[in-house]
Amino acid sequence: xxxxxxxxxxxxxxxxxxxxxxxxxxxxxxxxxxxxxxxxxxxxxxxxxxxxxxxxxxxxxxxxxxxxxxxxxxxxxxxxxxxxxxxxxxxxxxxxxxxxxxxxxxxxxxxxxxxxxxxxxxxxxxxxxxxxxxxxxxxxxxxxxxxxxxxxxxxxxxxxxxxxxxxxxxxxxxxxxxxxxxxxxxxxxxxxxxxxxxxxxxxxxxxxxxxxxxxxxxxxxxxxxxxxxxxxxxxxxxxxxxxxxxxxxxxxxxxxxxxxxxxxxxxxxxxxxxxxxxxxxxxxxxxxxxxxxxxxxxxxxxxxxxxxxxxxxxxxxxxxxxxxxxxxxxxxxxxxxxxxxxxxxxxxxxxxxxxxx
Amino acid sequence: xxxxxxxxxxxxxxxxxxxxxxxxxxxxxxxxxxxxxxxxxxxxxxxxxxxxxxxxxxxxxxxxxxxxxxxxxxxxxxxxxxxxxxxxxxxxxxxxxxxxxxxxxxxxxxxxxxxxxxxxxxxxxxxxxxxxxxxxxxxxxxxxxxxxxxxxxxxxxxxxxxxxxxxxxxxxxxxxxxxxxxxxxxxxxxxxxxxxxxxxxxxxxxxxxxxxxxxxxxxxxxxxxxxxxxxxxxxxxxxxxxxxxxxxxxxxxxxxxxxxxxxxxxxxxxxxxxxxxxx
Numbered sequence: 007x008x009x010x011x012x013x014x015x016x017x018x019x020x021x022x023x024x025x026x027x028x029x030x031x032x033x034x035x036x037x038x039x040x041x042x043x044x045x046x047x048x049x050x051x052x053x054x055x056x057x058x059x060x061x062x063x064x065x066x067x068x069x070x071x072x073x074x075x076x077x078x079x080x081x082x083x084x085x086x087x088x089x090x091x092x093x094x095x096x097x098x099x100x101x102x103x104x105x106x107x108x109x110x111x112x113x114x115x116x117x118x119x120x121x122x123x124x125x126x127x128x129x130x131x132x133x134x135x136x137x138x139x140x141x142x143x144x145x146x147x148x149x150x151x152x153x154x155x156x157x158x159x160x161x162x163x164x165x166x167x168x169x170x171x172x173x174x175x176x177x178x179x180x181x182x183x184x185x186x187x188x189x190x191x192x193x194x195x196x197x198x199x200x201x202x203x204x205x206x207x208x209x210x211x212x213x214x215x216x217x218x219x220x221x222x223x224x225x226x227x228x229x230x231x232x233x234x235x236x237x238x239x240x241x242x243x244x245x246x247x248x249x250x251x252x253x254x255x256x257x258x259x260x261x262x263x264x265x266x267x268x269x270x271x272x273x274x275x276x277x278x279x280x281x282x283x284x285x286x287x288x289x290x291x292x293x294x295x296x297x298x299x300x301x302x303x304x305x306x307x308x309x310x311x312x313x314x315x316x317x318x319x320x321x322x323x324x325x326x327x328x329x330x331x332x333x334x335x336x337x338x339x340x341x342x343x344x345x346x347x348x349x350x351x352x353x354x355x356x357x358x359x360x361x362x363x
Numbered sequence: 364x365x366x367x368x369x370x371x372x373x374x375x376x377x378x379x380x381x382x383x384x385x386x387x388x389x390x391x392x393x394x395x396x397x398x399x400x401x402x403x404x405x406x407x408x409x410x411x412x413x414x415x416x417x418x419x420x421x422x423x424x425x426x427x428x429x430x431x432x433x434x435x436x437x438x439x440x441x442x443x444x445x446x447x448x449x450x451x452x453x454x455x456x457x458x459x460x461x462x463x464x465x466x467x468x469x470x471x472x473x474x475x476x477x478x479x480x481x482x483x484x485x486x487x488x489x490x491x492x493x494x495x496x497x498x499x500x501x502x503x504x505x506x507x508x509x510x511x512x513x514x515x516x517x518x519x520x521x522x523x524x525x526x527x528x529x530x531x532x533x534x535x536x537x538x539x540x541x542x543x544x545x546x547x548x549x550x551x552x553x554x555x556x557x558x559x560x561x562x563x564x565x566x567x568x569x570x571x572x573x574x575x576x577x578x579x580x581x582x583x584x585x586x587x588x589x590x591x592x593x594x595x596x597x598x599x600x601x602x603x604x605x606x607x608x609x610x611x612x613x614x615x616x617x618x619x620x621x622x623x624x625x626x627x628x629x630x631x632x633x634x635x636x637x638x639x640x641x642x
Contacts, residue, residue, distance in 0.1 A: 061538050082544035094535035098557040107553075108543035155543070 008072025008085075008162040009195060010035040010058065015067035015077075017053050017219075027053040029219040030067065035197065035212075037072075040189050041224075042210030043199045046242070050219035051199045052167055058197060059088050059165050071162055087156035088165040091172065093148045095140040095155075101127070102136040105154045126154045129188070146177045153185070157192070164189070164196040170205065182209060203243055207231070215239050233351075237358035240281045240351055246312055249287075251322040252279045252355045263297025263317040265343065269352055271361045278361065281351035282344070284312065284327040289334070290343035299324060299342050304333050313340070396618075403611035410608040425612035434613065437595035440506055442620070444591060445574040448513040452521045452570050453563065455514075460525030461551065465537070475526070478519040486579055497584055506589045509581060513574045520573075521566050528562025529555070564631035571624050592617045 010033075017028040028050040035041045043051040056062035058069055060081035068077045076084045087108070096104050102123050109119045127133045130150040140148055149169060156164055169185070170178045186209045189196050200206055206213045207227040214224040215238070223235035234240035240248045253260045255278045259268040262280065271278060290296045303314040311333035313326045326342055334340045344350070352361040402410050404421035463471055493512070494503075502508035532555055540554045556563070578593040585594060596617060599610040 059538075059542055061541070081538075081542045082546075086542065088539065088542045090535040090539055092533060092535045094533060094539035096536065096540075096554055096558075098560075107540075107545075111544045111549065155539075159543075 008074075009037040009039070010041075010163055010197065011070040012054070012058075013068045013070065015054075015057060015064050015069050017050070017057055017062055018065045026219050028057065028216075031219075031221055033214060033221060033224060035195060037195055038193045040186070040196045040198065040209060040211045042206040042213045043197065043216060044201065044203055044206040044213055044242075045216035045222075047201060048218070049216040051201075051216050053219075054216065055165050055167055055197055055199045058084075058163070059086055060084050085162045086165055087159045087161040087163075088167065089152045089156050089169045091168040093140075093152040093169075093172070095148060095151055097140050100137050100139055101132060101143070101151050101154075104140070104151055105158045108155070108159050122158045122160075123154075126158045129157065130154050145173055146181065149173060149181060153188070157188075160194075162195065164194050164198075166196065166198045168200055169198075170200075171202075185209065203245060207243070213243075215242060217242075233360065234281075235360050237279055237281070237353045240353065244283055246284050246325055246327065248281045248283050248351070249322075249324050250279060250281045250353075251324075252277050263299075265295055265297040267344070267350060268347070269350070269362075271352060275355065277355040279353040279355050279358070281353060283349065284325045286345050286349035287324075287326040287342050288345050289326070289328055290341050292341070294341070294343050296341035296343040298339050299326065301334050301336055301338050301340060304336060306330060306333060315340075399611045399614055402608055403615045405608050407606060407608045410611070425608045426616070428609050429613045429616060432598075432609075434595060434616065437590050437592050438616075440509075440585075440589055441575060441591040444506055444509045444513060445571055447510050448517060448574045449567055449570045451510075451514050452517045453567060456518060456521035456525050456566065457556075457563070460522050460529055461555070463522065464526045464529035465532070465555075475523070478522055481515070481519050490579070490583055493580070494583060503584060504586045504589045506585075508584050509577075509589065509591065512580050512584075513577060516577075517570045517573055521570060524566045524569065525559070525562060528559045528565075532558055561631050564628045568625060568628040568632075572621055575621050 012031045012033040014030045014032055015028065016026060016030055019025040019027055031050075031054055033041075043054055045051045053062055057064050058071075058076075060076070060079060060083075064077045068075055070076065071084060071086070096107065099107065105123045105126060106119045109122060114122075123136070124133070127136055130153060132147065132150055132154060135143060135147060135151075140151065143151065149172070152169065166185075170181055173181060182205060198205075198209060207230075210227060212224055212226055213230055215222040215230070217238050223230060223239045225233075225235075230239065230243050234243060234248075237250060241250055253262070255269070255271070255275055259266055259270075260278060260280055261267065262282070267280065269278065269280075297317060299313070299315040299317065301313055301315045305312040305314070307330060309330050311328050311330045313328055313334060314323065315326075316323055324342070326340075328334070350362075353359060354361055401417075403425055404423070405416075405419050406422055406424065409416055409419045463475060497503050497505075497508050500508075502511075536554065536558070537550065540550045545554065575591075576593060577591075578597075581591045581594050582597065585591065596610070596613055599606060599613060
């Protein structure tokens with residue numbers, strides 16, 4: 007087992023535009039950590055993972071696994087195992103042979119191979135299916151075989167590239183928990199790529215948010231949610247997304263409709279980007295400080311309801327998360343206040359960086 | 364009757380008429396072959412009756428007649444040429460197609476275009492130079508001339524076919540192999556070739572059929588010594604007239620090997636190409 011270090015690692019695709027798919031990525035993953043790389047499509051998260059796997063060249067910088075520099079090593083010499091989005095099982099081999107393949111190539115003795123495969127199969131509840139070919143398995147079982155193929159090798163690092171995106175919603179939630187548990191039990195350093203921020207938040211010890219090949223923030227899920235480093239992270243992490251709007255800055259703070267929001271920032275700014283999560287807002291009665299929202303859409307989810315509307319003055323859209331039992335009606339005007347005065351985020355209007363701590 | 368029942372009946376009527384049509388077309392296509400098989404078991408006298416006789420006492424005399432006319436050397440030539448050509452084509456086409464699909468370089472599309480262009484010249488246009496070259500190389504009426512020609516004739520086709528099969532191999536599966544520690548030969552033999560096996564079977568079948576049935580080169584470049592089965596069949600068209608029953612027997616013997624190979628290949632063809640590898 008070992009940690010992973012990206013040292014200013016870049017991947018630049020050749021061609022007229024020199025696309026920097028991953029740009030000077032600096033990231034240190036300690037031994038045993040579950041790190042999630044998250045970002046929208048095209049953010050370079052998969053490329054970063056494939057650079058670590060050796061499937062993609064590292065054009066600048068370096069990558070280390072443990073004490074070893076692996077930047078120019080082929081995949082087979084990096085002591086890693088990878089779970090692919092499509093599972094990429096060998097269709098002509100049985101489940102047992104799929105799992106045994108890497109071990110046999112390394113010249114592990116027959117008895118050891120068989121023992122390790124059986125152990126992994128037991129762990130993943132695949133014992134019954136060892137003699138089957140992949141085509142005779144369900145999607146969830148194939149996913150587990152892909153996991154098993156990685157586990158039997160006992161590598162330094164697990165790499166997972168959106169391993170759950172081909173499963174249906176229910177199975178995905180189940181498998182999500184299983185993978186997190188399994189990783190805790192094995193204690194193997196894991197780099198996990200996903201575009202699903204729920205997966206990122208629930209599975210990762212830490213989450214690294216990428217955008218256009220540039221690392222935006224790497225922090226524990228709670229920290230990411232409570233203190234997003236910039237506007238992009240603020241908007242990307244959290245579901246439903248944070249309400250973000252740029253408003254003029256007065257002496258006493260900013261106003262959200264009629265609601266004054268006291269803020270204190272360096273005075274030279276005339277505007278500031280205000281972020282408020284939908285769950286930080288609540289419906290309030292007369293007399294409490296509030297702004298008025300004209301309801302344009304209500305999404306009922308059972309436990310909660312998301313109320314979409316515009317500030318009565320027109321302009322910015324705002325979403326409020328309310329109790330699912332008593333949602334307001336369409337067209338109604340509701341009074342919305344802050345749940346807690348501290349639950350606001352302020353960002354620089356131009357560079358998007360966080361202003362408050 | 365409810366609308367559901369009507370719809371269901373309509374659908375059944377549709378299905379029945381469709382399968383009837385399919386049967387009619389299939390029988391139309393197969394009928395000449397069935398007729399050939401039937402005729403091959405008749406005596407020449409039975410074969411000439413008008414109206415044709417469906418019931419007759421079958422005989423094997425036509426088959427022994429075919430063998431007596433010297434069928435076996437031609438069969439041996441055809442077998443030798445076909446087997447050798449198919450093997451050589453596969454040995455050359457598989458690595459070429461691998462390189463042209465999974466490891467492309469700058470000139471890949473030019474190379475592919477070049478291979479295809481070799482099929483653009485009509486064989487008739489090439490036969491005179493080929494005849495002269497064969498004569499100069501002392502390869503007239505020599506099976507090796509056919510081996511060389513059939514190999515070069517089938518190779519471009521086989522490369523293009525195999526390439527399309529290689530292109531269907533999931534990239535992630537190959538990457539999984541690399542991460543699992545496979546070197547290029549291991550990757551090729553243990554992972555990629557088993558997955559494209561149905562494609563190899565299909566390519567081999569095409570190659571066998573083309574080599575077995577090729578007539579134009581064979582009839583122009585060979586005679587008694589290196590002649591192949593199609594050349595033998597033409598020998599039945601004589602000035603004394605046609606021997607229908609014996610010709611049928613010879614034609615049946617000529618087509619049997621291809622049918623058998625086709626049947627064997629079919630078992631490999633039906634397996635899904637990369638079923639279960641991804642998703």
